[in-house]
Amino acid sequence: MTDAAGKRSKAYSGHRFLALIAIPTMIAATVLCLTAFAALHWAATTVDRAAAGRQKALMSVVVDNLRSSIAHDQESVTVWDDAVLATRNPPYPTWIDANLGTWMHTYFGHDGAYVLDSTDVPVFAYEHGSLAPLQTYAHIRSSTSRLAAKLRARLAAGDTEGISDTNLSLGESDFAFDEGRPAIISVKPIISDTGTIPQTPGTEYLHVAVRFLDGSFLSELSGKYLFEELAFSPVVMAKPGWESYPIHNAEGRPIGNFVWRPDSPGTELLDRILLPTAAGILALLAALIVALSSMHRRAVFERQAADRIRYLAFHDALTELPNRHAFERRIQEVLAAQPKHGAVLYIDLDHFNVINDSLGHAMGDIVVHAVSERIAAVCGDDVYRTGGDEFMVIVPGRTTQAAVETARAIIAALVPPVIIGDVHAFVGASIGIASFAEAPANGFELFRKADVALYQAKTMGRGGVAVYDQTLDAEIRGTAAIERDLRSALARPGEIEVHYQPVYDAKTRKAVAVEALARWRHPRHGLIPPSEFIPIAESTGLIRDIGLVVLEAACSAAVRWDISLLAVNVSAVQLRDPGFAAQVADVLQCVGLPPEKLEIEITETAWLSPGGFGEASLAALRATGVAIALDDFGTGFSSLGRLSETAFDRIEIDQHFVKKALQSPRDAAVVRTIIDLARAHGSKTTAEGVETAEAADFLTRIGCDDLQGYWFSKPLPFAEIDAMLRPQTVDAG
Ligand code: C2E
Ligand code: CA
Ligand code: CA
DSSP, rough: OOOOHHHHHHHHHHHHHHIIIIIIHHHHHHHHHHHHHHHHHHHHHHHHHHHHHHHHHHHHHHHHHHHHHHHHHHHHHHHHHHHHHHHHSSSSHHHIIHHHHHHHHHHHHSEEEEOOOTTSOOEEEEEETEEEOOOGHHHHHHHHHHHHHHHHHHHTTTOOOTTSSSSSSSSSEEEEEEETEEEEEEEEEBSSSOSSSSSOOOOOOOOEEEEETTHHHHHHHHHHHEEEEEEEEOOOOOOOOEEEEEEOOOTTTEEEEEEEEEHHHHHHHHHHHHHHHHHHHHHHHHHHHHHHHHHHHHHHHHHHHHHHHHHHTBOTTTTTOOHHHHHHHHHHHHHHHHHSSEEEEEEEEEEEHHHHHHHHHHHHHHHHHHHHHHHHHHHHEEEEEETEEEEEEEEEOHHHHHHHHHHHHHHHHTOOOOOETTTTOOOOEEEEEEGGGSSSTOHHHHHHHHHHHHHHHHHHHOOOOEOOOHHHHHHHHHHHHHHHHHHHHSHHHHHHHEEEEEEEETTTTOEEEEEEEEEEEETTTEEOOHHHHHHHHHTTTTHHHHHHHHHHHHHHHHHTTTTSSEEEEEOHHHHTTTTTTHHHHHHHHHHHHHHHGGEEEHHHHHHHTTTTHHHHHHHHHHHHHEEEEEEESSSSOOGGGGGSSSSEEEEEEEEHHHHHHHHHHHHHHHHHHHHHHHHHHHOOOEEOOOOOOHHHHHHHHTTTTEESSTOOOOOOEEHHHHHHHEEEEEHHH
């Protein structure tokens, strides 16, 4: 992937993520937090307000009770025969002081107490915890006389309203100022509790109780009802967070206000939970941010991975070139424009597997990379890597001739070796060309035709360039038909037959060996020679199965014959199979043929094959005692010197050489040299294609060990060779 593409995808997904997920989530989280706080605050103030309301209602009850409770205090001493007697003529000051003054002060906290006679003249005064001169009553008279008059009027009228088991006598009370201080003043008649001391209603002595609102009373009140910082204020408390309860006297005159700091359970709770809640929410937000950013990173990562996967779907990871899918897409686009000229080039590296095998895959990769750069340097952009060592190039707008020139330029560019350290890797390429005119609308067909041309180019040897033509295609299609038939032949036993050609000892002229040769009895085409199907079987891998059929048939036949050797041809494809030697050993053991009686023939071209000829298999076979022969020697143009590279038990001189040897003394000398060289390496020699007596004699003369050819015998079907080679003893048996 290019850097630009990477950045683009990162920026794109980051932006989208911010816009669609991160910012909305953060906004939602913040709104949620603010709403939660607002709700908490609202709940707290509502709770506070309800609490304050309750306290205010409580205060109203408290204030109401105040007057009746003082009256009640008074009743404990004023509804009492003793009190009536003690206050009347003559008054008994010590008793009065003890019971109506000091008692009321110490027990109930009353601040002042006075006793008035039937004409409202004070007969007793008590203030601030001690007896007071009677004239002190003067300062309270104005507030008291109204209450006293009202009470006497009610008493005189025989009013009994409010009298009950708990309210024993009538009474009047009101808020008032005394000596400038707010106070409750309560007036009660002093009456007989037994009813035995008659008094004229309205003339009863009266008991006046005074209780200041701003004194000890306040602490008593706040202690009892839990009003915080309760105070009495002449003015309404305007400060926020304070409550006031106004007090008026019976005439509606303001006396002052109880003020206190109301309970605020909501705010208190809020204060207590605010810090931990805020910390929790902050932690939550932090976790949210962490989660979002990790989601973001993951999203970016996934986007990049997806981009990479998409990229890899159309590109080759090693060379970064577009791949076969990209080619298929592109060629359809190019062809859709119906171009007049143009072609595709199918490039295949020559013997690249040799480089891979000898230098290793890492080096192979470096070479492929270097090659891809060289091809791109010649052709520009439209290069595709379509396989391990295959490339396609699209050259639009060019004539076939121009395409051929491009192909040659590519081959020229690949001539200099790829230098990796001190290794010089030589790679060549073969190129097949198919012009757009061959398949104007079908990219796949064009590809196939370029493949046909490549096949042709390959047969021309290294560095070949071929342009597709129809006759060539038909030939290859024929090949495809053979392959198809060959597959079904393998499924039907007997279609692959084995013929046997005897090999003769040059000196004794006795048959000492046979060579197994495959034949295909085609249901329609009759007997097909190996030259027509073996190469196809090799290129498709079917040779492995055919080879096994031949080997099994030949070995089980050979145990019947009185010969020292059975020769079986195997191809390099079979030898490269790591299990081949074991397979041979299995067959030998199965049919009971000693390994020393088997000779495996490998052709010189297979031996020289760049992909290797299966050295390991050969070594394993030799180890079990199987002999190895080099077949068709002289066709592969290998130097005689190479003979020392591999140990062969036998060298088979190719029939063309044998024939030429008789015609020219120079070729005769070559054959002689081969025989000498073989002998020097400890190998025996067989001359093939001996068709005349002269040839047989000549070869015998120059030291060839064994002879094979039509002059002795053609390859024979099993029945004939069996009749020829079966030992007499067996026959007799
Ligand atoms: P080859 O191994 O060189 O076998 C000898 C070929 O020369 C045989 O051809 C044989 O019929 C032919 N021949 C023998 N003497 C003469 C002669 O005097 N004059 C002429 N003109 N030809 C002679 P064939 O049977 O057609 O086999 C062709 C090749 O096919 C064989 O060459 C061998 O390389 C290959 N082949 C045959 N059978 C098998 C097989 O089972 N496996 C493999 N891998 N290759 C096989
Ligand atoms: Ca042979
Ligand atoms: Ca041969």
